[in-house]
Amino acid sequence: MSASTSIPYFSEDQLAGLGLTTHEVINRIETLILSGDKQQAWSAPKAVIQPGDGRYMMVALAAADDPSVLAVKTVVLNPRNPEQGLPLINGLVTLLDSHSGLPIAILDGNWITAVRTAGLSATAARHMAKNDASVIAFIGCGVQANSHLQAFSTLFPLEKVLLFGRGAVNIERLGDKAAELSLPSVACDSAEEAVTGADIVISSVTHTGDVTPFLDANWLKPGAFAAITDLAVPWGKESFSALDQVVIDDLVQEAAMPNKLMSPDYVTGDLSQLVLGKIKGRNLDSDRNAFVFRGHAMGDLALSTLVYQRALMMSD
Numbered sequence: 001m002s003a004s005t006s007i008p009y010f011s012e013d014q015l016a017g018l019g020l021t022t023h024e025v026i027n028r029i030e031t032l033i034l035s036g037d038k039q040q041a042w043s044a045p046k047a048v049i050q051p052g053d054g055r056y057m058m059v060a061l062a063a064a065d066d067p068s069v070l071a072v073k074t075v076v077l078n079p080r081n082p083e084q085g086l087p088l089i090n091g092l093v094t095l096l097d098s099h100s101g102l103p104i105a106i107l108d109g110n111w112i113t114a115v116r117t118a119g120l121s122a123t124a125a126r127h128m129a130k131n132d133a134s135v136i137a138f139i140g141c142g143v144q145a146n147s148h149l150q151a152f153s154t155l156f157p158l159e160k161v162l163l164f165g166r167g168a169v170n171i172e173r174l175g176d177k178a179a180e181l182s183l184p185s186v187a188c189d190s191a192e193e194a195v196t197g198a199d200i201v202i203s204s205v206t207h208t209g210d211v212t213p214f215l216d217a218n219w220l221k222p223g224a225f226a227a228i229t230d231l232a233v234p235w236g237k238e239s240f241s242a243l244d245q246v247v248i249d250d251l252v253q254e255a256a257m258p259n260k261l262m263s264p265d266y267v268t269g270d271l272s273q274l275v276l277g278k279i280k281g282r283n284l285d286s287d288r289n290a291f292v293f294r295g296h297a298m299g300d301l302a303l304s305t306l307v308y309q310r311a312l313m314m315s316d
């Protein structure tokens with residue numbers, strides 16, 4: 001291998017400092033999905049190792065030719081990390097030139113995972129949620145809840161935030177974040193109270209390998225939209241039959257996974273079909289819709305390329 005003697009590394013603070021907007025992230029995700037449809041961008045189903053002790057180790061791979069970038073994201077989720085004062089999920093994104101294979105950059109994977117996951121949810125929400133959604137509920141109040149609050153507060157006319165979590169510290173932190181956005185928040189006594197009161201529900205509960213389902217899609221009110229980031233693990237899967245539209249991130253990836261997000265009978269289609277207009281996100285105002293997903297490598301590539309290009313532009 002030959003190239004420069006050092007590979008640029010972008011830390012969480014550097015990436016956050018680029019000031020990307022949610023609309024820029026959504027637009028880049030949608031553009032890459034369109035490229036995928038034209039066979040100008042590609043992704044592989046994620047590779048996952050679950051040793052049985054709660055850890056979830058994964059690699060996501062996607063590439064495009066315009067610009068010529070291949071992104072590999074590697075993360076380890078360990079439910080014991082927070083006890084040690086560490087984020088639940090840690091990792092890196094490596095960017096290579098998709099023609100030569102030469103290294104381009106290494107990015108902090110935590111920031112990419114937080115922002116791209118909220119970006120995927122926001123992309124789906126733009127098609128599936130009601131434009132006037134004003135109450136948002138969080139089931140799980142950690143990193144993902146934070147990035148989703150940031151993204152959704154710029155897309156919807158939010159007026160109130162409902163919180164249901166586990167430990168008091170993260171519930172309080174998310175309440176503080178809501179206050180920074182001038183949004184009042186209420187800590188709910190039960191998950192049902194939070195879900196039934198909301199127009200938009202975000203679930204991002206810690207993946208431990210042995211979560212007993214405690215959420216029911218029947219609780220969603222008419223017209224509500226749920227972004228279910230947590231692989232639907234805390235949801236009673238049969239309850240998804242109550243929903244009108246259920247979109248997952250990638251049908252090809254889903255087909256390759258041993259543990260399905262839910263019965264394929266409940267799935268309307270995937271994010272690509274939604275963005276390409278092949279399926280409708282919402283038919284009636286009263287529909288109850290959900291985006292249920294395990295993580296799409298196209299999102300990691302879209303955001304990684306966007307931040308790398310922005311960083312180059314800002315250093316000129």
Ligand SMILES: NC(=O)C1=CN([C@@H]2O[C@H](COP(=O)(O)OP(=O)(O)OC[C@H]3O[C@@H](n4cnc5c(N)ncnc54)[C@H](OP(=O)(O)O)[C@@H]3O)[C@@H](O)[C@H]2O)C=CC1
Pocket residue numbers: 077082087088089113117139140141142143144145164165166167168169170171204205206207208229230231293294295296
């Ligand atoms: N689909 C995707 O692409 C991605 C999905 N994820 C999913 O999001 C999840 C959360 O990730 P992240 O936000 O980084 O992790 P965090 O640890 O930052 O947040 C998880 C939150 O869930 C809370 N929680 C745990 N158990 C319960 C429970 N039974 N009821 C209510 N709240 C609970 C935790 O409480 P406490 O404050 O006590 O720790 C914590 O606030 C992951 O486990 C994964 O499933 C994450 C990244 C990408």
Ligand SMILES: O=C(O)C1=NCCCC1
Pocket residue numbers: 056058060075077089113207294295296
């Ligand atoms: O795609 C991702 O990133 C993740 N998916 C599942 C949980 C860990 C992170």
